[in-house]
Structures are given as C-alpha cells and as structure tokens.
Amino acid sequence: MGSIGRIILQRLGLGLLTLLVVSIVIFVAVNALPGDFAQAILGQGATPEAVAAFREDLGLNRPYLTRYFEWLAGAVRFDFGTAYSQAQFAEFAGSDAGSGLGSVAEMLGPRFRNTIFLAGLTALIAVPFSITIGVLAALYRNSVFDRVANISTLTSISSPEFFLAYILILFLAVINPILPVLSLVNDEMALTERIRMTLLPALTLTLVVTAHMMRMTRAAIINLLASPYIEMARLKGISPMRVIVRHALPNALAPIINVIALNLAYLITGVVVVEVVFVYPGIGQLFVDSVKNRDIPVVQACCLIFAAAYILLNLMADILSILSNPRLRHPK
Structure with missing residues (x-):
C-alpha cells in the first residue's frame, strides 16, 4: 500500500506541476494578444486620459510578472478577479453602483454547474451504451452487427459536432418535434424538464464520444480472448457472454477506464461548439462570449478551469488504471 501511495503522490505532484506550466502559458498567450484591451472596452471615442485611468484601475499598467502572481494567488483561492465588463460598468456608474457586482467566480459558478450537468447526463448515456456495444461487438466480432x-461509430466520430447537432435538430426537433431546439435551462427548472431541455446536446456529445469507448472496449476484450484462462473457461462449457462479462471484461478495465476518463475530460473541455449551437448556458458559451467581448479575466479563468478539469480526469484515469491492474500495483 505504501508503493501505491507513493505512486499516487507522484502523479498528483506531476499534475500540479503541469497545471502550473499551463497557467503560465494561458497568462502569457492571452496577454500577448495584439491590441489595447482598455481601448477596446471603452471604444474609439474614449479620451487618452480615460483609457489611462481605466488601465490603472484594471492593473494593466503593472509588470506582467506581478500580475501573473497576483492572478495565480487569487486562482488558488477561486478568486479570478472582476470581469472587464463589470469593471467598465463600475467605471461609468460610480464606485457605489459598481460595488458588489458579480466577480468572475460568481459568473462562472452557475455556468460551470450547467456544464457539469450536461457532461454528467452525457456520461450516464454514453458510458453504459458504449461498453455494451463494445462487449457485443467483441462477442459477435466480424459479424454484421460488428x-x-x-x-x-466511425461515421459519428468523423463528423463535425455542429453537423451532428444540426442533424439531430432536424430529426428530433423540426421533423419530429420531440425535443426543444434551444437548451435554455435555469436553476428554477424541475429535474425532468431540465433533462428534457439538455437531452439534445447530450445526445450530440454521446455520438461524438461513443466511438472511442466502444472500440477500446472491443479491442481490449478481443485481445484477451486468446488468453489461456479464457480458453479454460470455454472448455468448461461456460457461455460466451459469461466468459466475456465475468472473465475478460474485469481484466480489460485498465484501458477501458483510461479511454472513459479521457472522454469525460473531453465532455467538459470540448463542449464549446455544442453549447454555442444549442445556446446552452454553460462555461463554453461564456468562454465564446468573453472572447468576443475581449473580457480577459473571464477567458483566463475559463481556460484554467478547462485545463484543471482535463488534468484532474487524466490523473484519475492514471490512478484507477494502477489500482485495477495488479502488474501496475506491484511493478518489478
């Protein structure tokens, strides 16, 4: 157990180091973009004095290194500062009107919950469906079903997300009005209504991530079917389905867990296109709106959240693969 603990601590340390490097890349890349953000926010009609005062209020005239460490220290406390749009409103409305305005964290909170809900609903549909199809494809390999x-699955993964989204809209919302076209969810909705509003983007994401999980499940099981213990189980007269489910599938969990975790990471970081198509109020939609409005603190926060989610789920995949594989738990 001590070796497992050391391995987990090493993975966590590498994950934190990776996140630190990614935060540097995010900050440098966003702040290296051409143009004056203060001028872009205030507009061309703003006087140089107003632009200079606004830059000073936002801290844009301070050195990059100071701003980075202040941003990083705030991000550790989940304080990503104030959005430029909020700061602009406070500038014009006065300090009293601007006090208490929503910070970046307050803007991200409900959006992130919506994205997690969408990713969770997609995972509840995609993971059992993909594993079931993968097991059946391995059982009836080289058949018509396979x-x-x-x-x-290859057709779905080869198609752009927006194309799949519009195809589903055409068949499930226009020709057959079963589901709503726009996913305008809010916290006051009942759970059943919220699921109904979110089902169309969830089905779109399911079509995108199913192929990876299904094909990995199929390949991992077929790779084990030639093992001696599988042959022994067959010689004992055990049914093919039971051989796969009871003997092959548990030993194929490590690669399957890896591909599931990677696709779950994609469900959080790759939802931007789907959220924009369905006008879903998630973090991806907020990210696109913030890029369009040049709201740099929000863009940096969204990028950091995407990176942290991806790194965390990769770490979980790595740790679960180690725990599910005795050869990795006890390396020679």
Whole structure:
C-alpha cells in the first residue's frame, strides 16, 4: 500500500506541476494578444486620459510578472478577479453602483454547474451504451452487427459536432418535434424538464464520444480472448457472454477506464461548439462570449478551469488504471 501511495503522490505532484506550466502559458498567450484591451472596452471615442485611468484601475499598467502572481494567488483561492465588463460598468456608474457586482467566480459558478450537468447526463448515456456495444461487438466480432457498429461509430466520430447537432435538430426537433431546439435551462427548472431541455446536446456529445469507448472496449476484450484462462473457461462449457462479462471484461478495465476518463475530460473541455449551437448556458458559451467581448479575466479563468478539469480526469484515469491492474500495483 505504501508503493501505491507513493505512486499516487507522484502523479498528483506531476499534475500540479503541469497545471502550473499551463497557467503560465494561458497568462502569457492571452496577454500577448495584439491590441489595447482598455481601448477596446471603452471604444474609439474614449479620451487618452480615460483609457489611462481605466488601465490603472484594471492593473494593466503593472509588470506582467506581478500580475501573473497576483492572478495565480487569487486562482488558488477561486478568486479570478472582476470581469472587464463589470469593471467598465463600475467605471461609468460610480464606485457605489459598481460595488458588489458579480466577480468572475460568481459568473462562472452557475455556468460551470450547467456544464457539469450536461457532461454528467452525457456520461450516464454514453458510458453504459458504449461498453455494451463494445462487449457485443467483441462477442459477435466480424459479424454484421460488428461491422455496422464500427461503421456507425466511425461515421459519428468523423463528423463535425455542429453537423451532428444540426442533424439531430432536424430529426428530433423540426421533423419530429420531440425535443426543444434551444437548451435554455435555469436553476428554477424541475429535474425532468431540465433533462428534457439538455437531452439534445447530450445526445450530440454521446455520438461524438461513443466511438472511442466502444472500440477500446472491443479491442481490449478481443485481445484477451486468446488468453489461456479464457480458453479454460470455454472448455468448461461456460457461455460466451459469461466468459466475456465475468472473465475478460474485469481484466480489460485498465484501458477501458483510461479511454472513459479521457472522454469525460473531453465532455467538459470540448463542449464549446455544442453549447454555442444549442445556446446552452454553460462555461463554453461564456468562454465564446468573453472572447468576443475581449473580457480577459473571464477567458483566463475559463481556460484554467478547462485545463484543471482535463488534468484532474487524466490523473484519475492514471490512478484507477494502477489500482485495477495488479502488474501496475506491484511493478518489478
């Protein structure tokens, strides 16, 4: 158990180091973009004095290194500062009107919960569906079912997300008005209504991530079917389905867990296009709006959240793979 603990601590340390490097890249890349952010926010009609005062209020005239460490220290406390749009409103409305305005963290909170809800609903649909199709494809490999499953999943993963989204809108919202076109969810909605509003983008993401998980499940199980213990189970007269589910699938968990975790990471970081198509009020939609409005603190916070979610889920995949594989738990 001591070796497992050391391995987990090493992975966590590497994850934190990776996140630190990513935070530097995010800050440098965003602040290296051309143009004056204060001038862009205030508009071309702003006087040089107003631009200079606004830059000073936002801290844009301070050295990059100082601003980075202040941003990093705030991010550790989940304080990403004030959005430029809020700061602009406070500038024009006065300090009293501007006090108490929503910070970046307050803007991100409900949006992030919506994105997690969408990713969770997609995972509840995609993971059991993908594993089931993968097990059946391995059981009936080289059959018509196997070929159809492979062609269908490869077609879905090869199609752009917006194309799949519009196809689903056409068939499930226009020709057959079963689901709403726009996913305008809010916290006051009942759970059933919220699921109904979120189902169309969840189905779109399911089509995108199913292929990876299904094909990895199929490949991992087929790779184990030639093992001696599988042959022994067959010689004992155990049914093929039970051989796969009871003997092959548990030993194929490590690669399956890896691909599931990677796709769950994609569900959080890759939802931007789907959220924009369905006008879903998640963090991806907020990210696009902030890029369009040049709201740099919000853009930096969104990028850091995407990176942290991706790194965390990769760490979970790595740790779960180690725990599920005795050869990794006890390396020679």
